[in-house]
Amino acid sequence: MAKKKQEIITEATKYFNNDSFWLVAPYKVFDKGVERRLVTLENGNSSLLVTYTTGGSTPGDSFLWILNDLGKPTSYKMWTSNILIGGLEASWKNWITTESGAQLPTIHKVLFLALEMGDVKGTK
Numbered sequence: 001m002a003k004k005k006q007e008i009i010t011e012a013t014k015y016f017n018n019d020s021f022w023l024v025a026p027y028k029v030f031d032k033g034v035e036r037r038l039v040t041l042e043n044g045n046s047s048l049l050v051t052y053t054t055g056g057s058t059p060g061d062s063f064l065w066i067l068n069d070l071g072k073p074t075s076y077k078m079w080t081s082n083i084l085i086g087g088l089e090a091s092w093k094n095w096i097t098t099e100s101g102a103q104l105p106t107i108h109k110v111l112f113l114a115l116e117m118g119d120v121k122g123t124k
Helices: 002-028
Strands: 034-040 046-052 062-067 073-079 088-091 107-110 113-116
Touching: 002 073
Parallel strands: none
Antiparallel strands: 034 046, 046 062, 062 073, 073 088, 088 107, 107 113
16 A cells, blocks of 8 residues: 555656646756756857756756747757657747746647646736
8 A cells, every 4th residue: 555655646746847847947947956058059049958967757857948038938949858859849838927926838839739737827
């Protein structure tokens, strides 16, 4: 019974880590074990390369954040252990502002899929 309980907790933690990352990734860039590097793209624009060296369910994952002129992420390219296509791009779309002032995306588009974040409360 204790083994089954631990398996359920481990699986739930993986889901929580993944789902919360898709929603609040910009707020996790200063977490312990996160490496940040400025990268200049071929077009001369700056991007932020973020590598999570510890924590979460998949340490070692890297994300190249494509930023707009205000420094807000518009998309990111992923190099992760659970996605076989390196550099797969996902967008950050339909940002809202919560009552606390946090800005959160409500949709990510990956290839032909739109991943909705669910019932995120705020204003557009």
